[in-house]
Amino acid sequence: MKLIIAIIQPHRLEKVKEELYKAEVNLITVNEVLGHGRQMGVTEYYRGVKETGNLLRKTRLEIAVNDNYLEATIKAIIKGAKSGETGDGKIFVMDLQDCIRIRTEERGKAAIG
Amino acid sequence: MLNMVDTLFVLFSAVLVMLMTPGLAFFYGGMVRRKNILSVLMQCMVTLCLISLQWMLVGYSLSFAPAKGFWGGFGWFGLNGVGFSSCNDYSSTIPNQVFMFFQMMFAVITPALIIGAFAERMKFSAYLIFALLWSTFVYDPICHWVWGAGGWLRQLGVLDFAGGIVVHTTAGIAALATTLIIGRRKGINHIPSPHNLPLVVIGTGLLWFGWFGFNGGSALAVNGVAANAFVTTNAAAAAAGLSWALLEWIRNGRPTVFGIVTGSIAGLATVTPASGFVSVGSAVIIGLLASVGCFIAIAIIKPKFGYDDSLDAFGVHGIGGMIGTLLTGLFASKVINAAGADGLFLGNPKQFLIQLFAVAVVALYTFSVTFLIYKLVDVFFGIRVKEKDEIVGLDLTQHRESAYTILE
Numbered sequence: 017m018k019l020i021i022a023i024i025q026p027h028r029l030e031k032v033k034e035e036l037y038k039a040e041v042n043l044i045t046v047n048e049v050l051g052h053g054r055q056m057g058v059t060e061y062y063r064g065v066k067e068t069g070n071l072l073r074k075t076r077l078e079i080a081v082n083d084n085y086l087e088a089t090i091k092a093i094i095k096g097a098k099s100g101e102t103g104d105g106k107i108f109v110m111d112l113q114d115c116i117r118i119r120t121e122e123r124g125k126a127a128i129g
Numbered sequence: 130m131l132n133m134v135d136t137l138f139v140l141f142s143a144v145l146v147m148l149m150t151p152g153l154a155f156f157y158g159g160m161v162r163r164k165n166i167l168s169v170l171m172q173c174m175v176t177l178c179l180i181s182l183q184w185m186l187v188g189y190s191l192s193f194a195p196a197k198g199f200w201g202g203f204g205w206f207g208l209n210g211v212g213f214s215s216c217n218d219y220s221s222t223i224p225n226q227v228f229m230f231f232q233m234m235f236a237v238i239t240p241a242l243i244i245g246a247f248a249e250r251m252k253f254s255a256y257l258i259f260a261l262l263w264s265t266f267v268y269d270p271i272c273h274w275v276w277g278a279g280g281w282l283r284q285l286g287v288l289d290f291a292g293g294i295v296v297h298t299t300a301g302i303a304a305l306a307t308t309l310i311i312g313r314r315k316g317i318n319h320i321p322s323p324h325n326l327p328l329v330v331i332g333t334g335l336l337w338f339g340w341f342g343f344n345g346g347s348a349l350a351v352n353g354v355a356a357n358a359f360v361t362t363n364a365a366a367a368a369a370g371l372s373w374a375l376l377e378w379i380r381n382g383r384p385t386v387f388g389i390v391t392g393s394i395a396g397l398a399t400v401t402p403a404s405g406f407v408s409v410g411s412a413v414i415i416g417l418l419a420s421v422g423c424f425i426a427i428a429i430i431k432p433k434f435g436y437d438d439s440l441d442a443f444g445v446h447g448i449g450g451m452i453g454t455l456l457t458g459l460f461a462s463k464v465i466n467a468a469g470a471d472g473l474f475l476g477n478p479k480q481f482l483i484q485l486f487a488v489a490v491v492a493l494y495t496f497s498v499t500f501l502i503y504k505l506v507d508v509f510f511g512i513r514v515k516e517k518d519e520i521v522g523l524d525l526t527q528h529r530e531s532a533y534t535i536l537e
Contacts, residue, residue, distance in 0.1 A: 027316050027520050030316075
């Protein structure tokens with residue numbers, strides 16, 4: 017089992033969701049985060065006072081998958097989120113120790129899908 | 130002979146109407162995606178500043194200086210001769226300057242209404258020039274035709290109590306023209322996509338409140354016509370808001386907040402030309418027809434044609450203004466307003482034809498001149514923001530500000 021965390025551009029979310037559904041990955045958690053990678057933040061002005069280096073809005077996805085779905089999920093995220101410019105985001109993959117579905121108390125592989 | 134009660138009443142009405150433009154800003158601002166709310170608030174606020182100045186310099190003269198012809202000319206340029214004495218063509222009991230001030234707020238909100246059509250994708254600099262040209266070459270001449278002393282539609286006998294033609298038809302048709310040329314928004318998956326409905330409700334409250342000044346104040350005196358306009362305005366808004374919610378309940382299974390406020394605004398826009406000419410009973414019927422008409426335009430016709438009138442400036446104000454102007458030709462009654470006329474239902478079919486003719490002429494003129502102005506601004510300055518800027522949002526790219534933060 018793997019846990020995938022992806023940081024993507026907010027406006028790419030719909031596209032990524034579409035690709036994930038095509039890859040039959042339907043269970044995702046999404047939240048909004050602020051981040052700062054290679055892409056510089058934006059400069060804002062408030063009553064004439066300049067503020068630089070503000071963090072940019074990003075969208076963070078969490079997807080838990082069984083190993084056989086890993087590559088398909090990564091491909092789907094890339095397909096939906098890649099524009100080729102700085103700021104497209106990152107995908108992190110980590111081992112997942114366990115997974116429990118609260119309703120049925122199922123554990124492991126069966127609980128993910 | 131100046132009357133201080135009338136003068137005070139019109140001054141009070143003018144500040145009510147002034148509040149409608151910030152109200153409209155919230156009404157529209159809540160409807161856009163959150164990356165664009167400031168751009169909408171900014172467009173509304175700058176209209177208040179810009180057109181106030183345009184109006185004092187040249188707009189009032191072009192609209193209301195007594196003259197026959199295309200517009201009022203430059204007799205009152207820079208408010209020359211517009212002082213504390215009355216202009217009897219408009220009202221003998223209030224100073225000309227007070228009338229100018231009252232009408233200024235109408236001139237301000239009209240171009241601001243169009244913002245709903247191209248929200249979330251127009252360059253700010255281009256909007257400034259567009260608004261200035263549109264006010265000068267569309268609003269001011271039409272205002273003169275319908276309301277100005279010597280205006281040809283006024284002499285023809287058209288009835289437009291508070292701006293069904295001058296404000297709502299012009300803004301609505303301009304909205305249709307601009308939305309057709311500018312094209313759909315990028316990256317929008319469901320239309321509409323309001324990010325903050327409570328703001329839309331605040332905006333509606335301010336608009337409804339201000340509309341009493343808009344319609345009631347248009348009587349320009351404390352009299353029976355003014356009182357009738359207050360009551361008809363509220364009656365139509367109430368009937369339209371409630372019936373819109375019921376329509377949704379029947380058609381979609383649930384009444385919505387967005388629906389009830391949209392209906393109320395449709396009712397207010399529709400009753401505007403009629404408010405000083407029709408009875409309260411007629412106003413309720415006008416409100417019902419407003420919500421049915423605008424509901425069909427927004428929920429059925431718009432999706433079929435696929436144009437992206439982002440915030441339904443045409444669907445609510447254009448359709449409402451035109452329906453209202455035509456209905457005035459049916460329901461108008463001299464019992465309510467002796468200075469008006471009887472409509473078709475009181476045996477005067479000619480009035481309906483006059484109303485129809487006026488709407489058609491104004492719609493045609495507005496559509497073509499708006500089209501020209503748009504193309505002109507587009508050629509010289511470029512109207513639409515770059516695709517990348519549109520995706521990031523207008524708040525950051527046009528104004529370098531953001532409305533909301535996630536972290537402190």
